[in-house]
Amino acid sequence: xxxxxxxxxxxxxxxxxxxxxxxxxxxxxxxxxxxxxxxxxxxxxxxxxxxxxxxxxxxxxxxxxxxxxxxxxxxxxxxxxxxxxxxxxxxxxxxxxxxxxxxxxxxxxxxxxxxxxxxxxxxxxxxxxxxxxxxxxxxxxxxxxxxxxxxxxxxxxxxxxxxxxxxxxxxxxxxxxxxxxxxxxxxxxxxxxxxxxxxxxxxxxxxxxxxxxxxxxxxxxxxxxxxxxxxxxxxxxxxxxxxxxxxxxxxxxxxxxxxxxxxxxxxxxxxxxxxxxxxxxxxxxxxxxxxxxxxxxxxxxxxxxxxxxxx
Numbered sequence: 001x002x003x004x005x006x007x008x009x010x011x012x013x014x015x016x017x018x019x020x021x022x023x024x025x026x027x028x029x030x031x032x033x034x035x036x037x038x039x040x041x042x043x044x045x046x047x048x049x050x051x052x053x054x055x056x057x058x059x060x061x062x063x064x065x066x067x068x069x070x071x072x073x074x075x076x077x078x079x080x081x082x083x084x085x086x087x088x089x090x091x092x093x094x095x096x097x098x099x100x101x102x103x104x105x106x107x108x109x110x111x112x113x114x115x116x117x118x119x120x121x122x123x124x125x126x127x128x129x130x131x132x133x134x135x136x137x138x139x140x141x142x143x144x145x146x147x148x149x150x151x152x153x154x155x156x157x158x159x160x161x162x163x164x165x166x167x168x169x170x171x172x173x174x175x176x177x178x179x180x181x182x183x184x185x186x187x188x189x190x191x192x193x194x195x196x197x198x199x200x201x202x203x204x205x206x207x208x209x210x211x212x213x214x215x216x217x218x219x220x221x222x223x224x225x226x227x228x229x230x231x232x233x234x235x236x237x238x239x240x241x242x243x244x245x246x247x248x249x250x251x252x253x254x255x256x257x258x259x260x261x262x263x264x265x266x267x268x269x270x271x272x273x274x275x276x277x278x279x280x281x282x283x284x285x286x287x288x289x290x291x292x293x294x295x296x297x298x299x300x301x302x303x304x305x306x307x308x309x310x311x
Contacts, residue, residue: 008035023060072097089125106185118165119206130207133163144218147256151296155221166205189272197224198234215265219253230307241306247279248299
């Protein structure tokens with residue numbers, strides 16, 4: 001067939017008659033009027049195929065859409081341009097695999113290599129970088145000990161960990177159920193710490209990334225030190241002192257996240273939990289124009305004053 005023939009009916013295009021031309025081929029006027037047209041480029045074709053979300057698509061558009069160079073990390077099939085996909089860790093996951101996948105509780109990636117009772121699924125990317133009950137966590141705390149001392153805290157040396165279901169830790173910190181269903185860690189962090197100090201023990205969820213653990217553990221070590229200084233079992237009380245102490249402990253976690261250059265964790269701590277104390281915002285605002293030493297002196301003086309007044 002030459003270019004002078006109609007691409008659809010393969011008959012010669014009548015001499016002197018107008019015609020439709022696209023994709024390097026011609027279509028006679030009769031075929032242009034009677035042949036179904038591509039929803040994407042409007043080309044008249046008898047080889048249309050239905051694509052979800054697009055409708056009937058011609059062979060020329062299909063060839064262009066299929067040649068994306070992307071393949072699904074899970075099934076290895078090509079991901080066409082018309083199909084939506086999930087992307088993270090420089091990996092892409094097609095629509096079909098995403099719909100069927102068990103998603104990671106820690107990062108939401110649609111793949112699971114481990115399932116932890118009372119937590120959820122964990123993907124391969126988180127699996128090698130998480131802490132768990134089988135690990136000795138005390139050595140991980142060494143990088144933050146010096147920073148805590150600079151903030152005038154002497155955390156306990158005899159540290160007892162209790163690994164629990166994340167629902168239990170949430171219940172320790174919330175009086176009312178959360179506003180929406182929690183399926184992933186970032187949703188959990190809206191309402192609760194993944195580590196909490198109560199009555200001489202540190203309760204923590206059964207898996208989390210080391211960076212997250214270090215930042216939150218720093219805040220709870222400060223909370224444990226305040227409990228020891230002021231004879232308290234926890235900081236969950238309702239007095240202005242308890243509110244100030246919680247805000248201060250949160251500021252310690254936020255500050256150490258910045259020192260360690262854990263930007264994601266510091267950003268989370270600047271926003272969550274949503275019920276964070278107003279006192280934290282005051283300390284955070286002060287840190288924008290005052291040196292840490294000044295804030296430490298001010299913070300500990302306020303804590304001592306509040307203890308005399310409210311405890």
